Structure formats: C-alpha cells, structure tokens
Amino acid sequence: MAAGLRLDEIVASLGGVLQGDGALVVSRVGTLQSAQPGDIAFLANPKYRSQLQTTQASAVIVPPQFAADTQLPRIVHRNSYAYYARVVALLNPPAARRPGVHRGAVVHSPVPASASIGENVVVGRGVHLGENVTLQPGCVIGDGASIGDDSLLHPNVVVYDRCVIGRRAIIHSGAVIGSDGFGFAKDGDRWIKIPQIGRVVVGDDVEIGANTSIDRGALDDTLVADGVKLDNQIQIGHNCSIGENAAMAGCVGIAGSTRIGRRCTIGGAGMISGHLELGDDVHISGGTLVARSLIRPGQYTGVFPLDEHAEWLHNAAQLRRLSRLVERVAELEKKIKLMEIKS
Numbered sequence: 001m002a003a004g005l006r007l008d009e010i011v012a013s014l015g016g017v018l019q020g021d022g023a024l025v026v027s028r029v030g031t032l033q034s035a036q037p038g039d040i041a042f043l044a045n046p047k048y049r050s051q052l053q054t055t056q057a058s059a060v061i062v063p064p065q066f067a068a069d070t071q072l073p074r075i076v077h078r079n080s081y082a083y084y085a086r087v088v089a090l091l092n093p094p095a096a097r098r099p100g101v102h103r104g105a106v107v108h109s110p111v112p113a114s115a116s117i118g119e120n121v122v123v124g125r126g127v128h129l130g131e132n133v134t135l136q137p138g139c140v141i142g143d144g145a146s147i148g149d150d151s152l153l154h155p156n157v158v159v160y161d162r163c164v165i166g167r168r169a170i171i172h173s174g175a176v177i178g179s180d181g182f183g184f185a186k187d188g189d190r191w192i193k194i195p196q197i198g199r200v201v202v203g204d205d206v207e208i209g210a211n212t213s214i215d216r217g218a219l220d221d222t223l224v225a226d227g228v229k230l231d232n233q234i235q236i237g238h239n240c241s242i243g244e245n246a247a248m249a250g251c252v253g254i255a256g257s258t259r260i261g262r263r264c265t266i267g268g269a270g271m272i273s274g275h276l277e278l279g280d281d282v283h284i285s286g287g288t289l290v291a292r293s294l295i296r297p298g299q300y301t302g303v304f305p306l307d308e309h310a311e312w313l314h315n316a317a318q319l320r321r322l323s324r325l326v327e328r329v330a331e332l333e334k335k336i337k338l339m340e341i342k343s
Helices: 007-014 046-053 064-069 080-091 309-320 322-342
Strands: 017-019 028-030 039-042 059-062 074-076 176-179 184-187 190-193 200-202 213-215 222-224 282-284 298-300
Touching (some): 007 017, 007 074, 007 080, 059 064, 064 074, 309 322
Parallel strands (some): 028 039, 039 059
Antiparallel strands (some): 017 074
C-alpha cells in the first residue's frame, strides 16, 4: 500500500490549483471507473467526462475546462495526464537501494561506493560506472563501457564493449545494447561478415524496454539522444540516429542508417526501411510501413483497413488493377484534349 498524502501536500510538491478540502488524504491513484474511497482519480480523455459523476474516488485530477463538472475535492492542472503520472511517482517511491557489490558478482573495474551491484553481475575491464548506478542480477557490462549516474539496469541487461549509457537511464530486462549490426558483403554465393566496430551511444534520461535490441554501428556510432523512450521488443539497426524525446511503441523495427528526428513517435509494429530520414515531429501510426523519407511534420498512416477476409481479398485485387486504371485514364485525358483542340 502506498503511503498516504494530503491533497495540499501534493499541490505543494507538484503545483496545480487545489479546489476543496486540502486535508483529504489519498493513498492510491485509480481510473475514474475503478477508483475506491481513499483513491485519487484523473480525467485525461474527454470521452470519460461522464464518469466524474459516478466515480467512487475521494478526489480527482482534472483539466481546467472540466473543473466545474464535479463537486469532489480536485486538483486542477492543464496537463492532467502528466500530473497523474507525477502523483503516482509521489505515492509510490522506488524501493530503497542497497549500495555495495554482491559477493556473487564478478567485477574487473573499480566501482563507486554508491553503486549497487547484484548477484551474478559481470563488470568488464575499463568500465566506468557513475554514482548511484544499480545493476540488478545477471547484468553484463562489456569492457570499456560507461554507465552514467543514477542509471538503473534491470536483471539480465547486456551492454556490449565500449558502449555508452547516459545519466538516469532505465533499461529493462533482456535488453541488448551494442550487439553486431546486420552487416554482410556478398561474395559469390557466400556472405562475408563486415566487422561492426562502432558503438551505441545513449543519452541522458532514456528508457529502453524489455528485450529491445540496439545494434552497434558498422563504422560510426548508433546514436540515441536525450529523453528517448523505447518500448519492449524494438529493433534499432546499426548506424541509426534517434533524435531527442522521440518515442516508439512495442515491436517497432528500424533498419540501418535511418535518421529519426526530434519528438517523433512511431506506433506499435511500425516498420521503417533503411537509409531514410524522418524529420522532426513526424508521427507514424501503428502497423505502418515507411519506405520513403518523410521530412514534413505531421501524422502518417499506411495501414490497409481491416475487413472480412473475402472483402479484403476483393479490395486487394482491385488495388492490383489500379496502375492499369491510371494508364487508361491518362489515355482518355489525352483523347479528350485532342477532341477539344479539333473542335
């Protein structure tokens, strides 16, 4: 159970405007539908506005335009969703760290006294660990790698040789940072492996989801800028560059040497072909295949609509005829122009 806080204590810490009883204590955050007495709920999506009248929550977080829709004690903030996230963190502080090196760890480099090194962790030679780094059981940090201050690596994360992780990183279990990129040269019927001698360089305040893989560069580095958020099971190919504060949902695949701009978002299972560029503020809908560069900001969608299978096959067949239809229309336009000239 999270520790309880008064509403006025929350506002003193996080800002916002308090309306109602500031002495009210809340201990958990819930949705408007599921919250119980003692909880604080939040309204972020207007379609749930009616639930303000039926919620069992003791208090709510609302944007200014809906503050008059409830008589419950409330915190008013323009970004109620972000405020909810901060309240959750406030009510659920992380478990206390235990600095020190577990006797089952294998450590070949000096570590700060503030570091927490778990069981079966391997820290290679020439590794730099910042202050307050936590390596949970089973992590492997390759020779010459660097992990910035206050970073947390969950169990079984692998950071290959010479890769760099910035400050305040959160990397979830099974992530692999710095594995070889998919680089092979064709020689007759055989493939010749191209040594991948670049690194992965990750900026500050980056979160990397479970089982996500980021390949090291072939020659230059693969770059992940400050503030990037990556979901689970994402693949980022070698020599990619991901701009500041970009975010990607699960199962996204990005082929090598692609540049993603700042603040871009890619929905789940989006596929980005190699050697492309997405400009700043480009947003890709889930399931979309991107096969050309997109420089202009905006939302892009390339998902064929769902339908009953027979109807889907029929529509797909019509699309295959589309090129011939375009040619026929072009011929008709030419004939019409000739007729107009003669008349």
